[in-house]
Amino acid sequence: MSNPMEQAVGFQLPPQPVGWTKRDLLTYAVGIGAKKDDYPFVYELHPQFAPFPTYPVVLSLKGDAEDVTLFSKVLGRDEIPGLPKFNPERAVHGSMSIELLRPLPLETGPGWSMKRRVSGVHENKSGIIMDLELLLVDPEGKEYARMITSSFNVGAKTTGPFSKSVSSPPKGKPVPKDRKPDYVVTEKTLPEQAILYRLSGDYNPLHIDPSIGAKMQFGGVILHGLATYGFAARAVLSSVGSNDPQALKAFSVRFTAPVKPGDTLETSIWEVGDGPGGTVMVAFVTKVVETGKICLGAGVAHVVKKAKGKL
Numbered sequence: 001m002s003n004p005m006e007q008a009v010g011f012q013l014p015p016q017p018v019g020w021t022k023r024d025l026l027t028y029a030v031g032i033g034a035k036k037d038d039y040p041f042v043y044e045l046h047p048q049f050a051p052f053p054t055y056p057v058v059l060s061l062k063g064d065a066e067d068v069t070l071f072s073k074v075l076g077r078d079e080i081p082g083l084p085k086f087n088p089e090r091a092v093h094g095s096m097s098i099e100l101l102r103p104l105p106l107e108t109g110p111g112w113s114m115k116r117r118v119s120g121v122h123e124n125k126s127g128i129i130m131d132l133e134l135l136l137v138d139p140e141g142k143e144y145a146r147m148i149t150s151s152f153n154v155g156a157k158t159t160g161p162f163s164k165s166v167s168s169p170p171k172g173k174p175v176p177k178d179r180k181p182d183y184v185v186t187e188k189t190l191p192e193q194a195i196l197y198r199l200s201g202d203y204n205p206l207h208i209d210p211s212i213g214a215k216m217q218f219g220g221v222i223l224h225g226l227a228t229y230g231f232a233a234r235a236v237l238s239s240v241g242s243n244d245p246q247a248l249k250a251f252s253v254r255f256t257a258p259v260k261p262g263d264t265l266e267t268s269i270w271e272v273g274d275g276p277g278g279t280v281m282v283a284f285v286t287k288v289v290e291t292g293k294i295c296l297g298a299g300v301a302h303v304v305k306k307a308k309g310k311l
């Protein structure tokens, strides 16, 4: 008998209304660790002010909300046929990828949305992973970003091993074992990093209520995967793309170990060849310095290489 999760693969959810303001862009920049001189992302009157390019990754949880939302209500997961009941208290973010298709505006008006479909479902010994493909479009249907986000429902089960996908994130190359990284960026997150990042729209209590992380065996609060993702994207964009907002064309990771607010993140970056459209293909990993564990693995980015200059 076929696995009931077959029905979920390719399932289209209704488009999700989304939107942002300049203030949302500034809030996101701070949530991913931008510093006081991190122009053009932290000052709206700077001549090159622009969205940090990974900004759209917040939208599947933020939607078009301007206020706090209830995390358990925004996932839309129960509408998908064939999947076992979703338990938000046993879900972690498994992976995230974004491809930027055209420059993002500084703010949106009405009519922006994300088209959404389940692009893959996988069951393994640890649980069930659902991949959701998201396409950010303006009111005329012009495409700005394509994302694949995977949620890992730890401990969920159906009839056994299963894996089916209709679309995948950009493929990378493994990090070279025979040479040192071209760049290493080390940054300490703040003990308050999660309470800052959540203001971008992910109000999952896992990142503020220590009792939830304790139940999940994390020993307390953990940082949003997408906050760590943003730290790594800043490291890659500043090293290879000279902080040019248009230089990052794709950025993809797997979340391989939890990070605690206050941990130090070390991102090791290698240029590994040509990427599509005149970009450099970049491979990277991010390590938690205090534990030595890799927290972002399978990192791949496509970046237009830029010489360092003053923005």
Ligand SMILES: CCCCCCC[C@@H](O)CC(=O)SCCNC(=O)CCNC(=O)[C@H](O)C(C)(C)COP(=O)(O)OP(=O)(O)OC[C@H]1O[C@@H](n2cnc3c(N)ncnc32)[C@H](O)[C@@H]1OP(=O)(O)O
Pocket: 060, 061, 091, 092, 093, 094, 095, 124, 125, 126, 129, 149, 150, 151, 152, 154, 202, 204, 206, 222, 223, 224, 225, 226, 254, 255, 256, 257, 258, 259
């Ligand atoms: C927008 C919607 C998003 C969803 C909502 C998210 C809301 C957020 O607020 C939540 C968060 O931000 S949580 C914080 C970020 N995420 C994390 O910290 C997770 C860190 N990773 C882990 O804990 C483990 O790797 C763990 C638990 C993921 C897996 O660990 P193990 O159980 O030890 O599994 P392992 O033995 O390593 O692998 C088993 C099989 O699973 C595959 N796999 C592992 N990691 C994967 C990943 N990240 N994505 C996809 N597949 C993955 C392995 O390949 C392996 O497969 P197989 O058995 O077929 O070989």
